Structures are given as structure tokens and as C-alpha cells.
Amino acid sequence: MPVDVPVPAPRLVVLAGPTAVGKGTVAAYVREHHPEVWLSVSCTTRPARPGERDGVHYHFLDRADFEAQRDAGQLLEWAVVHGTNYYGTPRGPVHEVLASGRPALLEIDLQGARQVRESMPDALFVFLAPPSWDELVRRLVGRGTEDEAERARRLTTARAELAAQEEFDVTIVNDDVRRAAEELVSLMRSDHQPKRD
Structure with a gap:
């Protein structure tokens, strides 16, 4: 007789970490x-980087x-990131997708993750870490999308x-994109429970 294995209900997973760690x-x-x-x-209110498309990578909005x-x-959630641009997550689509039974992933900054924890404490919060500080600096400088002042910020x-x-x-260490992403998806499929205070 087959044994029914419970399938975890779809949940929200929030992925956050420092700038240039490779969240995107x-x-x-x-x-x-x-x-x-x-x-x-x-x-976001920041300008699109080369290759980014509106509605795919971000919804690019003006401040108003x-x-x-x-x-x-x-x-x-919303935040002013690096003291210059707004970033935020539209609320409606998140609730609609979870209600439909699909797992949902938010890739956001630390401030946003803290806000989501207040409104959706049952979400699973995953920190994407660099292998080292030097590697994080190398990635930021290497992508060449910010000037010196912006890199310092x-x-x-x-x-x-x-x-x-x-x-x-x-915490997932992003030492290899494929491995880190597969670990993240594996967590989304698991019944790993969030920490409780």
C-alpha cells in the first residue's frame, strides 16, 4: 500500500544578502x-542597467x-537603498501566487526582508553570503556598473x-551559482522551519 508523503505547502522564500553577492x-x-x-x-526608481528589461528584471518607475x-x-515592502533609489515589492502578485499553490521567491535587500518578516513571519528567510569579503569587493568592482563613489557607498x-x-x-554561500541556486530550490521544497524568537 503506497504511503502518502506530505508535500509542504507553497511558501514565500525571501532571498537577501549584501550588494554584489549575486542575488540577481x-x-x-x-x-x-x-x-x-x-x-x-x-x-525600482534606479535606471535600468545594460540588458535589463522593464517587467522582467524590474518594474522601472519614476519617483512619483x-x-x-x-x-x-x-x-x-519598500526601502531607499544605498541612500539613493527606491526599491519595493508589489503586494498583490505575491498573495495571488501563494494562493494558487506555487512557491514564491522574493530577491530583495536587507531592509525589505525585515519588513516582510513583520507582515509574513512564516516565510523562510535565506541569507546569500559571499565566500569572502575580498570576493565580494572583486564582484562589485568587476561588474563595472557603478562609479567609484557609488562603489564606496x-x-x-x-x-x-x-x-x-x-x-x-x-545561510547559503554563493561560491558557485548553480550549487547555490539548487540549494535554494531544495529549501523551497523542504519543510525547513523558520527560526522562532
């Missing part, structure tokens, strides 16, 4: 190789549109973000 790269791997996982598309959504309560932010690692339920 890991999320892109999940998007390409695991279409069953729904990835939230964040809103972002603030209107924020003020109307349409964002699950981001590295200052990264030190504070790394110090918050203990706030998360699980």
Missing part, C-alpha cells in the same frame, strides 16, 4: 531552470509613481548587511 544571478538561474518557482519582480504605490499600500552598506546574517533562518 542566483534568481536568474532559478528562473531559467525551475519555472515552477515564481519570482517576484520588484519595482513609486510613491503613489507606496502610499496606497500596494507594496509588501555600496561597500559601506555591504558591511552592515553582512552583520545581519544572524537574523536569517538559513
Whole structure:
């Protein structure tokens, strides 16, 4: 007689970590190789980087549109990141996808993760860590998308973000994108329980 193995209910998994750790790269791997996982598309007021497409990588908004959504309560979380641009997660699509039975992944910054923890404490919070500080600096400099002043701002932010690692339920080291992404998807399918205070 077959034994019914309980399948964990779909849940929200929040992926956060310091700037340049590769959150977007890991999320892109999940998007390409695991279409069953729904990835939230964040809103931002920063300009698109080369190759980024509106509605795929981000919803690129001007400040007035972002603030209107924020003020109307349409964002699950929002923050000013690196002291310059708004980032946020539209609330409606997250709730719709979870209600439909699909697992959902948010790739967001530390401030946003803290806000989501307040409103959705049953989510699983995953910290993506670099193999080392030197590797994080190398990745930030190597991507060449920020000027020297912006890199300095981001590295200052990264030190504070790394110090918050203990706030998360699980840490994944991004030493290999494929391995890190597969570990993340494996956690999404597991019944790994969030830490409780």
C-alpha cells in the first residue's frame, strides 16, 4: 500500500544578502531552470542597467509613481537603498501566487526582508553570503556598473548587511551559482522551519 508523503505547502522564500553577492544571478538561474518557482519582480526608481528589461528584471518607475504605490499600500515592502533609489515589492502578485499553490521567491535587500518578516513571519528567510569579503569587493568592482563613489557607498552598506546574517533562518554561500541556486530550490521544497524568537 503506497504511503502518502506530505508535500509542504507553497511558501514565500525571501532571498537577501549584501550588494554584489549575486542575488540577481542566483534568481536568474532559478528562473531559467525551475519555472515552477515564481519570482517576484520588484519595482525600482534606479535606471535600468545594460540588458535589463522593464517587467522582467524590474518594474522601472519614476519617483512619483513609486510613491503613489507606496502610499496606497500596494507594496509588501519598500526601502531607499544605498541612500539613493527606491526599491519595493508589489503586494498583490505575491498573495495571488501563494494562493494558487506555487512557491514564491522574493530577491530583495536587507531592509525589505525585515519588513516582510513583520507582515509574513512564516516565510523562510535565506541569507546569500559571499565566500569572502575580498570576493565580494572583486564582484562589485568587476561588474563595472557603478562609479567609484557609488562603489564606496555600496561597500559601506555591504558591511552592515553582512552583520545581519544572524537574523536569517538559513545561510547559503554563493561560491558557485548553480550549487547555490539548487540549494535554494531544495529549501523551497523542504519543510525547513523558520527560526522562532
